[in-house]
Amino acid sequence: NCEICDAYLTLSWSKQFDNLCDWFTYLLKKSPTNTIHIHVLGNTITANPDNVEYMLKTRFDNFPKGKPFSTILGDLLGRGIFNVDGESWRFQKKMASLELDRSSIRSYALEIIHQVIEHRLVPLLSSVAATKDQNGVVLDLQDIFRRFSFDSMCRFSFGLDPRCLELSLPLSEFSVAFDLASKLSAERAMTVSPLIWKIKRWLNLGSERKLKEAIKIIDILALDVIKQRRKMGFLTHKDLLSRFMRTVNDDTYLRDIVISFLLAGRDTVASALTSFVWLLAKHPHVVSAVRIEADTIVGPNQNLKSFEQLRQLHYLQAALYESMRLYPPIQFDSKFCEEDDVLPDGTFVKSGTRVTYHPYAMGRINEIWGPDCLEFKPERWLRDGVFYPENSFKYPVFQAGLRVCLGKEMAMVELKSVALSLVRRFEIELVAVTPHRHVPRFSPGLTATFSGGLPVLVRERVLSPSLHDNFIT
Numbered sequence: 001n002c003e004i005c006d007a008y009l010t011l012s013w014s015k016q017f018d019n020l021c022d023w024f025t026y027l028l029k030k031s032p033t034n035t036i037h038i039h040v041l042g043n044t045i046t047a048n049p050d051n052v053e054y055m056l057k058t059r060f061d062n063f064p065k066g067k068p069f070s071t072i073l074g075d076l077l078g079r080g081i082f083n084v085d086g087e088s089w090r091f092q093k094k095m096a097s098l099e100l101d102r103s104s105i106r107s108y109a110l111e112i113i114h115q116v117i118e119h120r121l122v123p124l125l126s127s128v129a130a131t132k133d134q135n136g137v138v139l140d141l142q143d144i145f146r147r148f149s150f151d152s153m154c155r156f157s158f159g160l161d162p163r164c165l166e167l168s169l170p171l172s173e174f175s176v177a178f179d180l181a182s183k184l185s186a187e188r189a190m191t192v193s194p195l196i197w198k199i200k201r202w203l204n205l206g207s208e209r210k211l212k213e214a215i216k217i218i219d220i221l222a223l224d225v226i227k228q229r230r231k232m233g234f235l236t237h238k239d240l241l242s243r244f245m246r247t248v249n250d251d252t253y254l255r256d257i258v259i260s261f262l263l264a265g266r267d268t269v270a271s272a273l274t275s276f277v278w279l280l281a282k283h284p285h286v287v288s289a290v291r292i293e294a295d296t297i298v299g300p301n302q303n304l305k306s307f308e309q310l311r312q313l314h315y316l317q318a319a320l321y322e323s324m325r326l327y328p329p330i331q332f333d334s335k336f337c338e339e340d341d342v343l344p345d346g347t348f349v350k351s352g353t354r355v356t357y358h359p360y361a362m363g364r365i366n367e368i369w370g371p372d373c374l375e376f377k378p379e380r381w382l383r384d385g386v387f388y389p390e391n392s393f394k395y396p397v398f399q400a401g402l403r404v405c406l407g408k409e410m411a412m413v414e415l416k417s418v419a420l421s422l423v424r425r426f427e428i429e430l431v432a433v434t435p436h437r438h439v440p441r442f443s444p445g446l447t448a449t450f451s452g453g454l455p456v457l458v459r460e461r462v463l464s465p466s467l468h469d470n471f472i473t
């Protein structure tokens with residue numbers, strides 16, 4: 001007798017809304033507590049910051065990721081940090097936090113990001129840019145950003161270079177297998193009942209057979225890199241794998257840990273860049289403000305000189321946070337309730353059921369962000385020109401509390417560096433379907449992906465030669 005469940009099962013919501021997350025947002029906004037229950041899914045969905053804090057901090061142990069989630073991603077991620085709870089999570093979190101806090105890994109990450117931007121991304125965009133005499137080539141920037149983040153994350157985590165941004169080369173076997181394995185694992189979550197994919201896995205049929213084959217390729221390659229690294233010595237290598245090898249001896253466990261990082265840092269960064277470029281194309285005054293700030297901090301036609309300069313780009317940071325407020329790369333995230341509980345807004349949650357917090361809806365709620373919440377306004381993050389972070393339970397884009405994203409700082413360095421290079425060197429124009437749409441249409445998956453990609457035309461801006469030199473000295 002529930003109207004919402006009926007609309008969910010008959011798909012009648014899709015007559016009015018492009019995306020499931022837009023329909024959930026509508027329902028969450030209408031609910032007096034900003035919490036709803038989808039009975040047929042056994043899922044309580046909330047956009048209430050007090051509930052989010054309760055789940056992610058106050059009663060953290062009562063809201064683990066849970067078995068249903070870890071089974072879905074288990075074949076790909078194994079015992080990696082992204083997929084485990086309890087002691088195994090605590091151990092990996094401690095080890096990874098120690099490593100990621102070191103200044104040596106920060107400069108290694110920065111070095112990789114700038115190499116990939118300077119030697120791959122910018123030359124690629126320049127090669128297809130429109131000129132006075134030629135129209136240029138339409139490029140799917142979403143695809144380019146996915147290639148960019150895969151190249152960067154593989155080098156950062158494994159010390160491997162898959163060279164996905166070199167369009168003239170065929171995609172490496174590893175990147176094809178990784179793409180397929182992530183896609184097929186995410187599709188497991190979309191089957192009506194987990195029994196369906198479990199039976200297909202047991203019989204080794206269809207998508208489950210393909211998933212098994214893709215994971216086998218990933219395993220062979222990952223274990224081969226680990227073996228080589230052990231033989232040649234890992235102490236001088238700076239990538240995450242080599243660093244974790246100093247603490248962990250079990251090769252399969254090492255493989256799992258590093259694959260989690262690859263999954264966590266790849267599509268999220270690509271997604272954030274895609275929606276940022278889409279929003280910038282619709283808000284040229286923000287592009288001008290980013291350029292003015294860069295000219296003031298870095299100097300007109302000057303290269304970025306230090307990590308410190310990147311930190312001083314407050315407006316750019318605000319614009320990126322604002323973009324992810326409206327288009328979070330992870331639109332919703334679920335936990336499973338261990339023991340019966342009551343959320344701060346009075347919602348009862350039964351043991352064994354799912355609770356989902358919804359950053360996409362939270363970004364669109366008046367009570368959280370004010371009546372202008374649907375507008376793209378970087379200024380809302382600035383006080384006297386200085387970036388001012390909001391309460392993370394109100395903005396759980398990187399999650400919040402004990403399980404907050406471990407790569408947040410690296411992600412911001414990546415996003416700022418790519419955005420700055422693109423905005424200062426190119427004019428980007430949306431083409432095909434995208435210019436006329438007010439909201440993007442998303443494909444189902446673990447991270448927000450524009451269905452149909454982000455087709456654009458790029459044009460080089462006229463700059464003095466110095467900006468074409470290496471970005472960081």
Ligand code: HEM
Pocket residue numbers: 081082093260261264265266268269272328329330333334396397398399402403404405406407408410411
């Ligand atoms: C814009 C980019 C990014 C966003 C929005 C983002 C967001 C998130 C979110 C929401 C989670 C929680 C997921 C969950 O528990 O279900 C998470 C976890 C995580 N992220 Fe990120 N992430 C980003 C980039 C990165 C990067 C670049 C890395 C790697 C360097 C990374 C590494 C991780 C790891 C290891 C976890 C698991 C933490 C744990 O379970 O304790 N992320 N991230």
